[in-house]
Amino acid sequence: IEQGLCFAADIISTVEFNYSGELLATGDKGGRVVIFQHEQESKNRPHLRGEYNVYSTFQSHEPEFDYLKSLEIEEKINKIRWLPQQNAAHFLLSTNDKTIKLWKISERDKRAEGYNLKDEDGRLRDPFRITSLRVPVLMPMDLMVEASPRRIFANAHTYHINSISVNSDHETYLSADDLRINLWHLEITDRSFNIVDIKPANMEELTEVITAAECHPHQCNVFVYSSSKGTIRLCDMRAAALCDRHSKFFEEPEDPSSRSFFSEIISSISDVKFSHSGRYMMTRDYLSVKVWDLNMENRPVETYQVHEYLRSKLCSLYENDCIFDKFECCWNGSDSAIMTGSYNNFFRMFDRNTRRDITLEASRESSKPRATLKPRKVSTGGKRKKDEISVDSLDFNKKILHTAWHPKENVIAVAATNNLYIFQDKIN
Amino acid sequence: MFTKGTKRKFSDPGEEPASSGDPGPAAPSAAARTLSSSYSLQRQSLLDMSLIKLQLCHMLVEPNLCRSVLIANTVRQIQEEMTQDGTWHIMTQALAAAQCPADRLVATEVLCRQTDAAAQAGQSPKPFSVVGLQEGYHSEEVVMEGDVETEVTMSSLSPLSPQLSSASYLTGPFEVGPCWEEEDEEEEEGDCEENEEEDSEGCLSDGEERDQDHLNADSRTGEKVFGTFEIKHPASPPDPALEELFSDVDPSYYDLDTVLTGTPKMGPYDLLESLSSHGPTALSSSSSCRSDLNELDHIMEIIVGS
Numbered sequence: 001i002e003q004g005l006c007f008a009a010d011i012i013s014t015v016e017f018n019y020s021g022e023l024l025a026t027g028d029k030g031g032r033v034v035i036f037q038h039e040q041e042s043k044n045r046p047h048l049r050g051e052y053n054v055y056s057t058f059q060s061h062e063p064e065f066d067y068l069k070s071l072e073i074e075e076k077i078n079k080i081r082w083l084p085q086q087n088a089a090h091f092l093l094s095t096n097d098k099t100i101k102l103w104k105i106s107e108r109d110k111r112a113e114g115y116n117l118k119d120e121d122g123r124l125r126d127p128f129r130i131t132s133l134r135v136p137v138l139m140p141m142d143l144m145v146e147a148s149p150r151r152i153f154a155n156a157h158t159y160h161i162n163s164i165s166v167n168s169d170h171e172t173y174l175s176a177d178d179l180r181i182n183l184w185h186l187e188i189t190d191r192s193f194n195i196v197d198i199k200p201a202n203m204e205e206l207t208e209v210i211t212a213a214e215c216h217p218h219q220c221n222v223f224v225y226s227s228s229k230g231t232i233r234l235c236d237m238r239a240a241a242l243c244d245r246h247s248k249f250f251e252e253p254e255d256p257s258s259r260s261f262f263s264e265i266i267s268s269i270s271d272v273k274f275s276h277s278g279r280y281m282m283t284r285d286y287l288s289v290k291v292w293d294l295n296m297e298n299r300p301v302e303t304y305q306v307h308e309y310l311r312s313k314l315c316s317l318y319e320n321d322c323i324f325d326k327f328e329c330c331w332n333g334s335d336s337a338i339m340t341g342s343y344n345n346f347f348r349m350f351d352r353n354t355r356r357d358i359t360l361e362a363s364r365e366s367s368k369p370r371a372t373l374k375p376r377k378v379s380t381g382g383k384r385k386k387d388e389i390s391v392d393s394l395d396f397n398k399k400i401l402h403t404a405w406h407p408k409e410n411v412i413a414v415a416a417t418n419n420l421y422i423f424q425d426k427i428n
Numbered sequence: 429m430f431t432k433g434t435k436r437k438f439s440d441p442g443e444e445p446a447s448s449g450d451p452g453p454a455a456p457s458a459a460a461r462t463l464s465s466s467y468s469l470q471r472q473s474l475l476d477m478s479l480i481k482l483q484l485c486h487m488l489v490e491p492n493l494c495r496s497v498l499i500a501n502t503v504r505q506i507q508e509e510m511t512q513d514g515t516w517h518i519m520t521q522a523l524a525a526a527q528c529p530a531d532r533l534v535a536t537e538v539l540c541r542q543t544d545a546a547a548q549a550g551q552s553p554k555p556f557s558v559v560g561l562q563e564g565y566h567s568e569e570v571v572m573e574g575d576v577e578t579e580v581t582m583s584s585l586s587p588l589s590p591q592l593s594s595a596s597y598l599t600g601p602f603e604v605g606p607c608w609e610e611e612d613e614e615e616e617e618g619d620c621e622e623n624e625e626e627d628s629e630g631c632l633s634d635g636e637e638r639d640q641d642h643l644n645a646d647s648r649t650g651e652k653v654f655g656t657f658e659i660k661h662p663a664s665p666p667d668p669a670l671e672e673l674f675s676d677v678d679p680s681y682y683d684l685d686t687v688l689t690g691t692p693k694m695g696p697y698d699l700l701e702s703l704s705s706h707g708p709t710a711l712s713s714s715s716s717c718r719s720d721l722n723e724l725d726h727i728m729e730i731i732v733g734s
Contacts, residue, residue: 071490159493160490160492178493178494206497207497208497209493209497211494228498262502264502264505265498265502268494319477324492324494324495324498
């Protein structure tokens with residue numbers, strides 16, 4: 001992998017390509033959304049082929065204060081999801097803990113000139129001075145990209161929203177918090193349907209929460225949600241209005257020999273993603289990534305160890321809260337490879353066909369133009385080879401939680417705290 | 429990562445009895461695996477750590493529910509195991525008998541908010557629904573109730589009295605009722621999911637009752653209920669079993685700062701550290717036991733923000 005780019009920002013909290021891969025959206029802790037655009041290949045400047053540049057920046061969410069509970073509502077963007085493009089404008093959903101917003105991003109490259117009632121600088125003309133009528137003319141102007149909020153979906157979540165997912169019908173989407181999942185219509189903001197509710201009548205009995213949810217990419221009646229106990233439930237919205245009873249229940253039996261007090265915590269699923277084909281889904285727990293066949297509920301078909309060397313460090317990772325870090329995972333466009341992040345600014349890619357895996361580091365050095373990313377290795381045994389890094393030297397503050405893969409090309413976006421790295425395969 | 433000789437814990441308790449290089453005293457020979465000193469210490473430390481984490485869930489922003497649930501489940505697991513070992517009984521007994529509350533990690537009824545109504549409801553604590561009662565499990569518990577004066581009752585439990593489950597000392601954090609209830613507006617009123625009883629560890633001497641009044645008063649008026657039950661390491665434990673349990677602790681074992689590079693995550697520990705001179709690194713060290721409840725009050729005031 002060559003040719004990296006690095007953009008500095010506030011702490012990035014979500015990264016998402018749109019359906020064509022032309023646009024890449026990032027959300028950050030300060031409630032801002034920054035959208036990058038893939039530059040078109042140009043004969044005059046071939047070296048710019050495939051570069052991503054800032055396309056639009058806007059403030060999506062502001063901090064709020066819940067007066068009832070005397071608590072702040074963070075403006076951090078938890079998730080961004082693009083809508084499929086239907087016209088010249090682009091639409092995306094962005095959400096913080098409580099409120100989802102639909103944003104329209106549109107280009108303006110023309111301006112009307114020659115108004116009758118206004119001067120060019122906008123001042124009203126004296127009506128008595130107007131002696132003739134003219135038709136305003138559209139004149140080209142510098143490209144301006146505007147973002148405007150079109151819908152605000154608020155007040156539907158008591159708990160913190162962790163997922164949003166656009167349905168394949170392109171009309172509805174779901175939003176999930178710790179205990180409930182709601183179904184929305186994109187046009188309607190004052191109502192949503194609650195389709196999953198796992199809140200116990202007695203909160204004392206709460207032992208499990210929803211950690212992620214996603215709509216099936218092709219079947220608009222199917223969605224899945226994962227839990228903090230390492231289970232995934234697939235639900236069919238045709239079966240009942242309230243999908244508390246699942247259609248399928250995915251759980252891998254625990255290995256009794258590796259049981260510890262941390263077993264449950266590390267089994268908690270932090271992300272679930274359907275493959276593009278819709279045949280598989282992938283889940284990320286603390287130490288591994290698992291690929292599930294939707295037709296087989298009792299165990300995953302593939303398991304990949306992300307950083308097994310951390311298993312002996314779980315107590316320390318519990319103490320400093322790292323064990324609760326929520327890593328995401330993603331598929332490449334053809335579903336042949338998967339990627340997820342780790343610590344020390346490492347991220348891992350697994351080829352499902354060859355079973356090869358690679359560890360790479362997102363760093364300034366690696367993102368210089370025409371630099372090739374060098375594979376990294378963490379040494380687990382006693383002897384550390386040259387170029388290897390020992391487990392105890394890993395920087396646990398440098399974590400890559402959010403990664404995204406271009407839907408068609410070999411381009412990846414990796415968020416390392418407050419830096420965004422974009423890497424591409426160059427085939428020259 | 430951990431100090432010499434301390435075997436990596438938790439992952440395989442079955443190995444413990446056979447572990448060599450154990451710095452602790454000779455494990456009770458015929459005892460079950462879990463009574464191995466090293467394992468018990470580690471388990472205790474994990475319990476302490478978890479309870480701190482649950483306590484300090486209150487910051488400016490709503491706490492992470494998933495994290496709280498996972499921590500609470502971990503505490504439950506530990507409690508279950510300790511109950512089966514019988515060590516739970518030992519611990520609660522020692523705490524009830526101990527005189528000095530101070531300096532230590534306050535466990536339990538989490539600092540999350542508790543409505544005054546619930547606090548004064550004076551209802552008996554709900555049986556801890558998840559853990560339930562173990563057969564043949566006795567314990568003593570100090571229960572404070574009432575809103576006017578302090579009635580301190582010691583109750584000796586038998587399995588037949590589920591109402592005052594001794595496990596209920598931990599009902600607070602397990603329910604993490606207040607913490608999670610926070611989020612649910614429609615259930616705030618009249619829903620006594622929080623632990624109405626303010627369990628107190630056993631500072632029962634007469635001279636300290638006044639202080640406990642103060643304690644109670646603070647928790648009633650304040651929004652947060654500071655844990656009144658402490659897991660601590662008494663300076664002179666009357667119980668030989670307990671003494672054995674804690675006799676050979678290496679404080680640096682708990683210095684987890686050294687484990688990972690970079691600064692340890694600040695926040696909750698910062699708070700605790702600033703409140704008392706004993707940070708999480710002194711979890712089980714045999715520091716001198718400061719017997720003044722005033723210290724505790726002072727800490728409470730800081731946390732309550734009065």
